[in-house]
Amino acid sequence: MRARLAIKLHSLLEQHFPERRVFLKSDNDTRFIRLSSETQIFAVAGVALFVGWTAVTTAILLMDSIGSGNFREQAKRDQATYQERLNILSAERDVRAHEALMAQDRFNAALEQISAMQSELLASENSRRELETGIEVIQSTLRTTMKQRESARQELAALQQSDSDDGLTLANTASPEQMEFMAVALTRTAQERDQIAADARNALDQRDDLELEIRLMQERSDEIFRQLEEAMIISVEPLDKMFRQAGMPTDRIIEEVRRGYSGMGGPLTPISFSTRGEDLTPDEIRANTLLQQMDQLNLYRIAAEKAPFASPVKAAVRFTSGFGTRRDPKTGGRRMHNGSDFAGAHGTDIFATADGVVTHAGWQSGFGRLVKIRHAFGIETLYAHNTKLRVKVGQRVSRGDHIADMGNTGRSTGTHLHYEVRVNGKPVNPMTYIKAARNVF
The missing domain is CATH 1.10.287 (Helix Hairpins)
Incomplete structure (x- = not known):
């Protein structure tokens, strides 16, 4: 049964791929190479596979090159737009700071x-x-x-x-x-x-x-x-x-x-x-x-x-990231950012934004050297990525007390302060409090 099936399959292959011979002639002798139907099929399949792989690889490389170029251009445009927005916010912050001093x-x-x-x-x-x-x-x-x-x-x-x-x-x-x-x-x-x-x-x-x-x-x-x-x-x-x-x-x-x-x-x-x-x-x-x-x-x-109606930094800094969903600086994915980031010089003084009690002063995964302060009305503030801490757990602090120095510890791409405000354990936008007090303090 198997022999008959093999004979029929061979006959079918012979119809499409008949046996071929390649003659090699020299001065003294003539030889030939017999190419059976099976050999021809394997050769054709190998060539087709190679050609297909070459085509797919080339297409992928072209698409990647085109996508990379578009991504770089888009990144440059986003960076220019973001830089312009930061400059506008910086100018507005300076004006509001001057107005706050006059109001005070x-x-x-x-x-x-x-x-x-x-x-x-x-x-x-x-x-x-x-x-x-x-x-x-x-x-x-x-x-x-x-x-x-x-x-x-x-x-x-x-x-x-x-x-x-x-x-x-x-x-x-x-x-x-x-x-x-x-x-x-x-x-x-x-x-x-x-x-x-x-x-x-x-x-x-x-x-x-x-x-x-x-x-x-x-x-x-x-x-x-x-x-x-x-x-x-x-x-x-x-x-x-x-x-x-x-x-x-x-x-x-x-x-x-x-x-x-x-x-x-x-x-x-x-x-x-x-x-x-x-x-x-x-x-x-x-x-x-x-x-x-x-x-x-x-x-x-x-x-x-x-209540935290004050800015945690008084020196010249850049507002690099706000509260809300953003592109993660490490992975590039979309993630929730629970605070505001202020980038400045290494060692910039960081101040408590309200009266309270220090509940944490040490290392915490992701935050680096972290200070947590518990305030009244169920409010808690966090100051992360510091290079040096100036307070201890249980210490009472007042608004304007020097509590830490700005650094680059923990999960961070550069020297900055990650500042959070939590109300009853839920993160809220810190700029809400800072902006509310602009014309008062």
């Missing part, structure tokens, strides 16, 4: 003015109390003087009536000594009457002067109140806007800070100028309202120190 100066000037106005307000209130006390004393003295003057008038009238009725009797019966005593008494009474009248006129003039001074002080007090109220609005609104732009609920944050600073020596609390159990005057109500606003401003400032 205005903010400090407003605080100084508020402090001075508060001192003037307290001094004005003390002066007003002293004037009210002085007016009460003068009015009491005036009432006493008028009573004395009225009594003197009645005595003088009685004496004059007695002189007119009994003048003849007195003249006949009184001795010269008695007449002289009466004359002296009448003269003294008249002088006392005139003095009382003069004192009364002076008291009335002093009362008018005091009333005018009180009106002037009241106008000055109203002006101080208006300036303080305007200063409070100018100071509180930017802070409230900053927190809202960062997505932080101000009511909850202020309440949390108030609970943490409720002991003696904490922020300002409303006080009452009245200690007599009487209804508060309009000025006292305005003063208490201002003190409440000052308390709120103080709470805002405390909260701002506990």
